[in-house]
Amino acid sequence: MLIDPDRIQHLPVPFMNQDHAEEGRLINAAAEKVDAFREGKVGAEAVRAALEALYAHTWAHFSREEAAMLEASFPAHTFHQAEHVRILGELGEAERRFKESGEAEPVAEYLAGFPRWFEQHINSMDAVTARYVAEWGR
Numbered sequence: 001m002l003i004d005p006d007r008i009q010h011l012p013v014p015f016m017n018q019d020h021a022e023e024g025r026l027i028n029a030a031a032e033k034v035d036a037f038r039e040g041k042v043g044a045e046a047v048r049a050a051l052e053a054l055y056a057h058t059w060a061h062f063s064r065e066e067a068a069m070l071e072a073s074f075p076a077h078t079f080h081q082a083e084h085v086r087i088l089g090e091l092g093e094a095e096r097r098f099k100e101s102g103e104a105e106p107v108a109e110y111l112a113g114f115p116r117w118f119e120q121h122i123n124s125m126d127a128v129t130a131r132y133v134a135e136w137g138r
Contacts, residue, residue: 011130
């Protein structure tokens with residue numbers, strides 16, 4: 001398990017906590033599918049489906065956060081949004097590479113590094129955003 005759901009920081013905005021829990025679950029599921037693929041237990045389609053589910057959720061998750069930031073007139077919205085755009089680009093690239101090559105190593109390496117970013121992002125950008133949104137927004 002790459003992300004322990006019990007170690008995800010709880011924020012004062014419920015939808016963000018729900019999205020983070022689901023993000024963690026999907027990252028873990030994608031990593032498990034990649035491991036199973038490497039062991040010959042599942043085919044490439046199972047990995048592709050897990051990566052597609054992760055990307056779709058991540059896009060929706062980031063969209064909800066960005067809508068809340070705009071609604072609350074969060075001053076650092078563009079900075080936070082730029083980080084979302086960067087991560088979606090990296091995740092999409094990892095997914096594309098796997099679809100084209102069928103090689104597990106690059107996507108496994110990407111997923112292995114994701115938890116560090118995820119924790120740092122929640123503890124910094126999302127924590128500040130959530131406090132602001134809880135006070136001034138939804």
